[in-house]
Amino acid sequence: MSKQRKGDTKDLSRLLEIDKAIHEPARLMIIAYLSVVESADFIFLMNQTGLTQGNLSFHLSKLEESGYVAIKKRFIGKRPHTMLSITDKGRQTLKEYLSTMKGLVDSLAGSQPIKEGAEQK
Numbered sequence: 001m002s003k004q005r006k007g008d009t010k011d012l013s014r015l016l017e018i019d020k021a022i023h024e025p026a027r028l029m030i031i032a033y034l035s036v037v038e039s040a041d042f043i044f045l046m047n048q049t050g051l052t053q054g055n056l057s058f059h060l061s062k063l064e065e066s067g068y069v070a071i072k073k074r075f076i077g078k079r080p081h082t083m084l085s086i087t088d089k090g091r092q093t094l095k096e097y098l099s100t101m102k103g104l105v106d107s108l109a110g111s112q113p114i115k116e117g118a119e120q121k
Contacts, residue, residue: 014100021066022090022097026051026059031068031094034086042082060084068093 022031029049034040040048046056063069068090072083086094 012104014104018100019066019093019097021062022068022093024059024062026055027063028097030056030059030063031086031090034069034084035091035094039083039085042084045084063090066090066093 022028026049030045033045033048042056046053049056051059060069060071064071066089068087070085070087072085074081074083
């Protein structure tokens with residue numbers, strides 16, 4: 001059984017509290033792009049992320065269900081146009097997510113790795 005330093009378990013247990021709606025890499029990328037613009041249209045976001053139309057639609061639906069992204073659909077002429085923006089809730093969730101991940105990385109960076117093959121007490 002490995003011996004853990006005080007605080008290590010508490011720090012790592014924070015991983016269980018991470019919002020999985022935003023932690024998924026494609027959704028995190030979408031939220032990150034939307035956090036630095038006032039709004040973006042669907043095609044722009046599809047090009048920036050490299051996601052397919054169907055994949056982007058799926059992830060946007062999940063983010064909208066969570067209240068992190070606002071989706072506004074309208075027509076320009078006879079063509080559909082979808083505008084996307086991050087909500088206040090989405091911005092706050094991203095801020096908390098980044099803070100949690102930074103804290104975890106910092107705590108792991110400060111710990112000393114166990115050498116392979118070394119006996120653990």
